[in-house]
Amino acid sequence: xxxxxxxxxxxxxxxxxxxxxxxxxxxxxxxxxxxxxxxxxxxxxxxxxxxxxxxxxxxxxxxxxxxxxxxxxxxxxxxxxxxxxxxxxxxxxxxxxxxxxxxxxxxxxxxxxxxxxxxxxxxxxxxxxxxxxxxxxxxxxxxxxxxx
Amino acid sequence: xxxxxxxxxxxxxxxxxxxxxxxxxxxxxxxxxxxxxxxxxxxxxxxxxxxxxxxxxxxxxxxxxxxxxxxxxxxxxxxxxxxxxxxxxxxxxxxxxxxxxxxxxxxxxxxxxxxxxxxxxxxxxxxxxxxxxxxxxxxxxxxxxxxxxxxxxxxxxxxxxxxxxxxxxxxxxxxxxxxxxxxxxxxxxxxxxxxxxxxxxxxxxxxxxxxxxxxxxxxxxxxxx
Numbered sequence: 001x002x003x004x005x006x007x008x009x010x011x012x013x014x015x016x017x018x019x020x021x022x023x024x025x026x027x028x029x030x031x032x033x034x035x036x037x038x039x040x041x042x043x044x045x046x047x048x049x050x051x052x053x054x055x056x057x058x059x060x061x062x063x064x065x066x067x068x069x070x071x072x073x074x075x076x077x078x079x080x081x082x083x084x085x086x087x088x089x090x091x092x093x094x095x096x097x098x099x100x101x102x103x104x105x106x107x108x109x110x111x112x113x114x115x116x117x118x119x120x121x122x123x124x125x126x127x128x129x130x131x132x133x134x135x136x137x138x139x140x141x142x143x144x145x146x147x148x
Numbered sequence: 149x150x151x152x153x154x155x156x157x158x159x160x161x162x163x164x165x166x167x168x169x170x171x172x173x174x175x176x177x178x179x180x181x182x183x184x185x186x187x188x189x190x191x192x193x194x195x196x197x198x199x200x201x202x203x204x205x206x207x208x209x210x211x212x213x214x215x216x217x218x219x220x221x222x223x224x225x226x227x228x229x230x231x232x233x234x235x236x237x238x239x240x241x242x243x244x245x246x247x248x249x250x251x252x253x254x255x256x257x258x259x260x261x262x263x264x265x266x267x268x269x270x271x272x273x274x275x276x277x278x279x280x281x282x283x284x285x286x287x288x289x290x291x292x293x294x295x296x297x298x299x300x301x302x303x304x305x306x307x308x309x310x311x312x313x314x315x316x317x318x319x320x321x322x323x324x325x326x327x328x329x330x331x332x333x334x335x336x337x338x339x340x341x342x343x344x345x346x347x348x349x350x351x352x353x354x355x356x357x358x359x360x361x362x363x364x365x366x367x368x369x370x371x372x373x
Binding site: 052093 | 156157158188191192195196198199200203204
């Protein structure tokens, strides 16, 4: 059985973080795998922050910012998208499945949506972990068979 | 400034083979400004190597350090020297100049380049750097309204434009390359100096360029010996 994944969620103070707070107030359940890091804006997200999370054993990283056009700092979330896309290319060349990194847009009033996205993403990461584990196991079995 | 970009990760990761302790040495000048080899990029590359090594089961320790300039001896201070000597190998994130100068200073240390050095350029838009100078050693841009046909014409012609210029673009890559001769013409017209372009330019003395071999600039008033 695979271990519970660690998800790091970089959340904008003005939207997704408030939505996460609202999800709690509304008693909406979402997996405890999510470790939320509050940022003043997703425009604060940098490629090295995202890679550092993976370096320190995160199985998945989600960046959650305002809806397009709704950024408190006008363009921070749009800039974050570009950085997430770039970080995905870096992850891919490093050998990490780029689907382990996602960006979501969640407004402050969307507490239930935050809970839904957190649940969905945790499931995606569990599936990726399971697939990679199975692949590793199969390749180990094959090499053992070949050795025999 | 000198513009560079990172080598493909696989190429850099190959450098870590056969070494247990690697120092990633960043450079704080040109390559920091063009976001290729500064402190931040050292951090990104270090993370990438650590993640890949963990996944592959390779044992390698990565240290990170960035100095102000790798093309100047004075910035290789005691702390830097200690870190370099403690490492099995160094991966330098400087331009080709910085890597070679590091090699000259620490000639018993293996130093690998993490960047591909591209050209002398300007930061024309955020995230975009464009070539502006070819370092030919004999600047003649005053004849062309301050624009350089050596660096910015695909053929480096001095009596342009050629037949490959259409709608102000160069046939080599019409989407991305402006015909510099179109820009020269427009600028000279704006300055009221268009007639100067009727003068044929003499053959350029390329001995000041690479054709004269590796170059050195010496200022007697500044040398210490």
